[in-house]
Amino acid sequence: MSLVTRFAPSPTGYLHVGGARTALYSWLYSKKMGGKFVLRIEDTDLERSTQASVDAILQGMEWLGLDWDDGPYYQTKRFDLYKEVIQQLLDAGKAYKCFCSIEELDQMREAQMAAGEKPRYNGMWRDRTDHPANQPYVIRFKNPQAGTVVIDDMIKGRIEIANKELDDLIIARTDGSPTYNLTVVVDDWKMGITHVIRGDDHVNNTPRQMNILAALGADIPHYAHVPMILGDDGKRLSKRHGAVGVMQYRDNGFLPEALLNYLVRLGWSHGDQEIFSKEELVSLFDLKNCNRAPSAFNTEKLIWLNQHYMKTLPAERVATELQWHLDAQKLDTSNGPAITDVITVQADRVKTLKEMVEVSRYFYADFAEFEANAAKKHLRPVAAEPLKLAQQKLAALSEWTAESIQQAIHATAEELELGMGKVGMPLRVAVTGGGNSPSLDQTLLLVGQARSLSRLAMALEFIAARSES
Structure with missing residues (x-):
């Protein structure tokens, strides 16, 4: 049987970095093993x-380049199958x-808590047949009451859960709609998922899902639960730590x-190696080398990597990404230097593509x-x-040319x-509007002769007006 992994996000918000990492690990593992990667949208939470x-x-x-081989599937289009x-x-x-009823369930929980029970x-309805007519009901899975469920987790190792610790979970609501644990099981079964790689917040769901799969006579996939990502304060990564949505990182210039x-x-990890091409990752990735402990997000490390890739x-x-930012700022790149030339002179000087646009605006506007x-x-009478x-x-x-421009500046001095x-400094301010730019010869070369001369005239007018005042 060929290997099949899946990424199954719920469309209740953006694609967050934790989900993106899970998708990446699933994508890499399928590529590494010559398998198939399925994208499934778990949209049963209609509200x-x-x-x-x-x-x-x-x-x-798509922005991350995590292409899927099958899908996207939508659970809302599979309700007949679940039923x-x-x-x-x-x-x-x-x-x-x-x-x-809800009241009966509340009383049940209160009594158990008062008795110090979980x-x-x-x-109570597990074996009853005296079903009342015209009364709402849910459908529960009849979980085994004896034995244990064993998860040979590919990251966490062996996990055993006694079936007596698991109650009979709801698999269909009163309106007949299926619940998460049922839809996931059916989809993993029918899509032939062989390896489920997901966040470790799902560990508690896994034994329940394994029992349902067993009840259906379905093959049990291999499971790998990835530890969560923490903020630099040791708490679960959230909006308070900054950007957590993937596209927000795009917008921020990464x-x-x-x-x-x-x-x-x-x-x-793979030894001490820090920089990996996609091809290297496919070749080297192995779930056995995943950490069991949570990892802390470090924005400074991400910035360092971003600078590395902008330069290398x-x-x-890089121009394909920078063009998006230039367009977002409504800068007309047809009236200025080639974007690749701007990248060549600016990549060493900035941390993000957004910052590159900010310091390169004078090339285009x-x-x-x-x-x-x-x-x-610097624009004084002197x-x-x-x-x-x-x-x-x-x-x-x-x-x-850069050489002729440099000679003209040296000859002036x-x-x-x-x-x-x-x-140099008055010339830089005159041509760029500010005090920072790449080398003057490269800056003037990219600004262009006509635009450079026009801005010099503007600077001389500014100085003249300043002298008069």
Whole structure:
């Protein structure tokens, strides 16, 4: 039998980083073993599931490059199948109707707690046949009362749970709709899932699901429960720790390669290696090397990885992501340098693509005024002479190259017997609007000759007005 893994998110919000890591581990394991990766949308929570959340999950998976081989399947389109299986369990005497009211269940729990017992359903309708007419009921699975369930977890190791610790869980609500534990079991069975890789918050569900699978005569998949991700304060990762949705990291300027590399290391290791290509991950990934303990999210480490990938990935690859950010800022990239050239000069100078757009705006859009502190310091009357001479020399260039630009700037400094700072800084502020940029020759090259000369004229007007005032 070929290996089949699945990722089965509930569309009640964004694709969070914990879910993305689970999807990544499932995707990697299927690729490593030459198997199949299934995407299943568990949308049976009709009140909380939204199409916007479905779209966010699919968008997040596509952005991360976690392509699925089968699906996406939607549980709301499989209700007829679930009803058939529920009836099959009823007919086989492995499920039953429970007519307990909410008040009766509350009284049951209160009595058990008062007696120091674990609150749970006591099975009062398990073997009864005196069913009242026209009274609402749920359907419960008749869980075995003896023996144990053994989970040979591929990450946590052997886990044993006594069946007497498990009560008869509800598999169909009063309106006939199936519950989570039933739909998951049926889907894993019918989709031929051989390996279930999911968060360890599902460990308590696993023995119940294994018992239902056994009652159906279905093969039991292998289970691997991944420890949760914690914030840097040791508490479960949540919105208070910052961005937890995958697409929020895209919006904040991270590359998918960086986030994937970071997430895979957040609970898995291969010696001391930190940087992995996707191909390396497929080759090296093994569930046996996953940690059993929770991992803490470290944003600084993610930023370090993002900087690494901005600098080392082909500029053409980074450009596809940077273009999205430029478009989001409504910057017209047809009126400026090639995006790949901007990446080449800026990648060493920023932490994120969002920051790269912020410091590269002057390449694509003119500005109405200069940054106040930079202008106050560098666009002074004393700067007028070197800027005028630089303007003349730059205007005279027949070839606009980094070398010719550099020669013109040096010639200006030499002719006026000034240090390079006396020429370079006013020139930088004039052309970029601020005090920070890559090397002047590269900056002016990418800004372009016409736009550089126009901004020099603007700076000279600014200085003249300043002198008069």
